Amino acid sequence: MSHTEYPDSYYAASALPHAVRRQLQEDLHTDVVVIGAGYTGLSSALHLLEAGYSVVVLEAARVGWGASGRNGGQLVQSYSRDVDVIADKYGQDTARMLGSMMFEGSQIIRERVKKYQIQCDLKDGGLFVALSDKQVHGLREHKALWEQYGHKGLEFLDARQTQDVVHSERYRAALLDHWGGHIHPLNLALGEAAAVESLGGKIFEQSAVTSIERTAKPIVRTEHGSVQAKFVVVAGNAYLGGLVPELAAKSMPCGTQVIATEPLGERWQEVLPSDYCVEDCNYLLDYFRLSGDKRLIYGGGVIYGARDPEHIESIVRPKLEKTFPQLKDVRIDFAWTGNFLLTLSRLPQFGRLNDNIYYMQGYSGHGVTTTHLAGKLVAEAIKGQSERFDAFASLPHLPFPGGRLFRVPATALGAWYYSLRDKLGI
Template sequence: MSLPPHAPSYYAASGLPQPARPPLQGAVEADVCIIGAGYTGLSTALHLAEAGLRVVVLEAARVGWGASGRNGGQLVHSYSRDIDVIEARHGPEAARALGAMAFEGAAIIKARIAQYQLDCHFQPGGLFTALTARQVRQLEAHQALWERLGHRELALLDARETEAAVGSRRYRAGLLDRSTGHVHPLRLAQGEAMAFESLGGVIHEGTAVTRIDRGEPAIVHTAQGQVKARFVVVACNAYIGQLEPQLAARAMPCGTQVIATEPLGDRFPEVLPSNWCVEDCNFLLDYFRLSADRRLLYGGGVVYGARDPAHIEAVIRPKLLRTFPQLRDVRIDHAWTGNFLLTLSRLPQVGRLSDNLYFSQGCSGHGVTFTHLIGRVLAEAIRGQAERFDAFASLPHLPFPGGRLFRVPFTALGALYYDLRDRLGI
């Protein structure tokens, strides 16, 4: 059986060698069956395997095939709605609980890299940048909020300092977070998969799940086999399809695009001399960083559906040139798209579909760190410590207005509105 290829990304072209992971054949038993070998599934699996549980991971395509292997590779703290918004909407208790976990995901990733010697090109340092006076005030408020939560590794940079770090004159200020950084995201997923397997865990690629029979134990069915497990975790995010329609109806897959230039070599030493990753403060933000071989990886925007490479370059190259006009003749070697899962609240959806059937989805653009946090939290809940899990599970989630038929046009209209606000600086 041939596996679906990875997206035509720089990451796929520079990933780690991987072992064969044949499709599931026949019936097996496990303590936990996890559906999806992206960050959520792999993080949960690794925590559980470290605790001595028998874990089987089923993946319809390949390890890291979805958003986990296609994203910008930036470790960004907190959630897509920050703690002040959570407090205003859901009260001080929810804000305290989620605030206590807001910086944990990046720490888990860095600990995993050190513990398992993961070769994923980690580089420290992340920068939020402001293009308008209003956004400068937002950065100042952002710093104050996170410092109230005990996060002290921040520094506000003025326009000159930001230009020196980025190599662009676009920005009025920048907020440096020394505790974050950036990685090769597919190599991170691949390395975590091999760490899990080193502990006795099993991954079956090319193994789509066809249905889940509720019960104790639950039975997870595939085309050629089944897994009987005490617990099941659904970790499919934007690629869940119709496996669990009630989960698919709660959120919306959205596409984002990334391009990778040719290696810059020493031709443009002023481009990101800090080697920090960068994202701006716009609602439809741009994000960029250098790869280990000094390509500029640049992403941004949101579309509803995949695009071909020529279209992706046409969308992203103008953004790149607004930041780095000196790269007008640079060659684009890779262009790709991938889906992330957006919720109406912009907060992740976590919960149970039955007593032993768990799920997590809808990171809304903050998936790299949140998935690693929630993997630990899901493992805690499965082992009987559900307090932190319940802090997420108790958050209310409303459907998109107009149901599945109208969620895309309504959300696209909202994105256009906020894009206009960004352009006008209001």
């Protein structure tokens, strides 16, 4: 089995000291085996351990190796399709149920950070910024919608107020989510893994799952060992591969690119004096924030089908310089890519492969908070309280049109259309 280390990202370079965990090389028995040590798997394990279950986590590479350790680090509420879209497509009852949970993920993260003393540079405040009159109107509607579902921490900023907190002339307005925020994503994952082990959970790295025997007491096998359990939680998301073919057919891995500048020193106040994280309202959005050591972390662009581009800086740097011309001379110290999992509906896929094998995947770019909610919901379901899990599991999910061969060009064509609309302001 190959040995997989972290990619050359700013997060890996600045990660706090952490354990290197051994490979599974024995046959174990446990209550629950979790496949994947990203946010979904770690959140599931932690909630289950707190409920008294024994848990084994199997990770193909390193804790937080996938999207959980490479993302933009922003705590964005709700889902990739908001509750108004859910109401239109699936009815008011479904919207009310999912809407009652859409701010819960960020609360779970804050609870974890406080309870387990996780050092992950947690900062409060996130901005959605508008580049057109249409998007300004959309932000006002966004505020009203979320307030209907109980969000009391939203503030609309006009153009002048927006420039006070983001020193860029691009934006016409912003919506400030005081309940949002940002974190060092890999340090959050590493801290949650340490919390799992503090409660008696076992985590094995470099232990890719090769098969799942779907029996009354399922057996999950790796190259050198196995785990028999009462329940299985499949949490591989964009890096699950072909382990569960029926899940691969209804989702598509996509790559996103991120760069990190050199430390800005006092110049950070010329860029983001608020220290809020920011994302724009375009279909293919840009997102950025300051790290704990005051680098600008800037991401944008999507590669459908998860092909790794050769020159990440050349893709993202022009976006950064368009937003912040004052940083044209800044050095880029890190550039990396990572995969997230896209669904056709843009809503997460929860469900069961049989009575005792659960899965959660497909957060479609809204994974940081929703993964933490997912772990809580699957723990509830395993305990016999499945109403909230089933609200997600009941959502219909269709395969991408055109099958595996044409899903990438078809999706890219759709993205091009919506990107054109953004540029034209329509």
